Amino acid sequence: MLTRDDCARLDAQDELSALRDEFALPDGVIYLDGNSLGALPKGAVATLSKAVEQEWGQGLIRSWGEAEWFSLPERLGDRLGRLIGAAPGQVVVCDGTSINIYKALRAAMEMRPDRKVLVSELGSFPTDLYMLEGALIGADGYSTRLLGRDDDDIANLLDDQVAAVLLSNVDYRSGRLLDMERITRQAHEAGALVIWDLCHSAGVIPLELDAIGADFAVGCSYKYLNGGPGAPAYIYVAERHHDSARQPLSGWWGHAAPFAFESSFRPTAGIRRFLVGTQSILGLKGVEAAMDLFEGVDMQAIRRKSRNLCDSFIQLVEQHPDCRALRLASPREAEERGSQVAFDFAGGYAVVRAMIEQGVIGDFREPGIMRFGLAPYYLRFTDLFDAVEVMADCLRREVWMDPKYATRETVT
Amino acid sequence: MLTRDDCARLDAQDELSALRDEFALPDGVIYLDGNSLGALPKGAVATLSKAVEQEWGQGLIRSWGEAEWFSLPERLGDRLGRLIGAAPGQVVVCDGTSINIYKALRAAMEMRPDRKVLVSELGSFPTDLYMLEGALIGADGYSTRLLGRDDDDIANLLDDQVAAVLLSNVDYRSGRLLDMERITRQAHEAGALVIWDLCHSAGVIPLELDAIGADFAVGCSYKYLNGGPGAPAYIYVAERHHDSARQPLSGWWGHAAPFAFESSFRPTAGIRRFLVGTQSILGLKGVEAAMDLFEGVDMQAIRRKSRNLCDSFIQLVEQHPDCRALRLASPREAEERGSQVAFDFAGGYAVVRAMIEQGVIGDFREPGIMRFGLAPYYLRFTDLFDAVEVMADCLRREVWMDPKYATRETVT
Helix, strand or coil: CCCHHHHHHHHHHCCCHHHHHHEECCCCCEECECCCCCCEEHHHHHHHHHHHHHHHHHHHHHHHHHCCCCCHHHHHHHHHHHHHCCCCCCEEECCCHHHHHHHHHHHHHHHCCCCCEEEEECCCCHHHHHHHHHHCCCCCCCEEEEECCCECCHHHHCCCCEEEEEEECECCCCCEECCHHHHHHHHHHCCCEEEEECCCCCCCCCCCHHHHCCCEEEECCCCCCCCCCCCCCEEEECHHHCCCCCCCCCCHHHECCCCCCCCCCCECCCHHHHCCCCCCHHHHHHHHHHHHHHCCCCHHHHHHHHHHHHHHHHHHHHHCHHHCCCEECCCCCHHHECCEEEEECCCHHHHHHHHHHCCEECEEECCCEEEEECCCCCCCHHHHHHHHHHHHHHHHCCHHHCHHHHCCCCCC | CCCHHHHHHHHHHCCCHHHHHHEECCCCCEECECCCCCCEEHHHHHHHHHHHHHHHHHHHHHHHHHCCCCCHHHHHHHHHHHHCCCCCCCEEECCCHHHHHHHHHHHHHHHCCCCCEEEEECCCCHHHHHHHHHHHCCCCCCEEEEECCCECCHHHHCCCCEEEEEEECECCCCCEECCHHHHHHHHHHCCCEEEEECCCCCCCCCCCCCCCCCCEEEECCCCCCCCCCCCCCEEEECHHHCCCCCCCCCCHHHECCCCCCCCCCCECCCHHHHCCCCCCHHHHHHHHHHHHHHCCCCHHHHHHHHHHHHHHHHHHHHHCHHHCCCEECCCCCHHHECCEEEEECCCHHHHHHHHHHCCEECEEECCCEEEEECCCCCCCHHHHHHHHHHHHHHHHCCHHHCHHHHCCCCCC
């Protein structure tokens, strides 16, 4: 049995406990939804207020140079790159994840013109599959193969017809972790390129894109990276592909001479060719504050705490007599799991809503997945203990019988 | 001769003079660059601070519903729509101008599948032409015709092969205004669709998209709309096209049931099908503050003042003995001009830089265009008088002989 005293002891031993002070967290809330929207770094308040009042208000157009707005996408990309194992010059922060998926897919298709199959996963976060559909509009002769529908082993889906593989390394519902190194190697052996969607792993799992020989990667910065609501996404392109990779959203920010106003497109050298046009500076400033916060943070320590949090949470739920109806929907082994824990329960929707009402914010995915994203920067083990008490209370009260909690809302 | 006293009299009669108080303008600066980055509305400080500290910090994930983040793109679109003559339900604020151009181009190409020619203008802001190139990657058999290269009369470029016409209604250098109503009609008579780029007109020129029967329009919100640096752009699609228009950046925000997590894309009804993925909320909040400022503002009064400002500025420059070397590069007739005035001068680069040093912020475009975007919300006629005195001083000093001003910087 894990007691509240045990949890307090774990908190006292927590090598990352000081990080919690860097966040502005609401009183009376236990936030188990860091995988939907990360919490507000205190530094973001000053960074954004400076960007608005000084850089925009006082600097006006001069801030493109003087406040270095123009280079922000790649400067932030380099800092974010450290968290995902990318050497400088291979990441830009820009646009949204879906748009960056499109760029990577179209670039990969053009780099493998004789191959007409794209591989992805049926259980992908849907926008990945939707963008795949979009990338294939007007592309004659292409087809897709989906892991989990056409086969359960990626190896069986790979052959000399496959141009590219698009996969999330962490399943957005179960938190199941894929072996990026193995899949990248298998895809390369088949002559295919790989596009990794890192939305649910960057910032909580040490990633090694360069070391595993990754081709492309994309992700958002508003989940575990704490960049702010809808913060700009990022795209990684391995340096060896920079000259051959071309993407069709060829706006002026990707031009070799953006201020020469030439009438034809000439892609710039390097990663900036994956930019399109002017970026939301306020959006990027949220990411900057997040990168300030990550400065010096040891990703291995983050991963250690993340695993301990998830293991403890599973134990706390499973040991509680009132939580017996819940079935673990995440891998039990920490090595196979990201920084989230899911439980399957028919009344899960109502339970999550009732928990939110009591200040424990989790998340729900149809049909019955109660999803808890455990962010190791600001969560304490005692928070988990208290959260499970609230969960148990909601289960005891059978909140799924109450229409107040059970009736679906369109937007949650 | 227009004297400073005359200018002061014009300021005293200015029906829009109260609007200036709504902006936070730096001391000692005369800002003639409202067509590059609009000034900071005072209300944006509070709107953004609330978005950061309360909505993000305190509300966290709950703010998608409680702060109505999810509907922000179309709510802002409806408000922006009033300024461009679009009835509600036809505009969403999202992504960047270049990306929205791509969506409109690809949608238009698919709506006219038997036509393989796209028409644009050689003198377009280059990103429009670059996106056109991008949209044609992999599209077999297509070609382009450019106004100003293939012919100077749009009528001669239109025939039954033209799928779509992409044009800016205001030339970004000269400020020359196109006749949107006539060109839209001519294109429609030829069976083509029209995509209007409104970057340099929205917010200063009353536009009537619905009334002229426009098909598509795009634009940014960071120039005369004052939405903030790199603020999200917008896209207008006429309601009659909503069912047939399909764009390939088919992300989950454009899905009919975004939270049902279906594995296939089904576009939603209405304008939201032109959304892709999660938007930068902080970026959108800047646009919200701008829309608050425009609430109740009469676009006809804006246009009246804009014309008077531009006419006065031309007169002030042309009457000044030290400005004789400058040649007007904008139409002389106000009806043919947007809210900007350009002068051509070989030493223009140095003059603009020297003026900036003295607090008069204008803009330069190669090879010799000194460009002044006159925003009628915060500019006074006396500002123009004082600005021309500074310009005259720089010309008298022959600043183009001084490498300090004459040496080109990469980013300005």
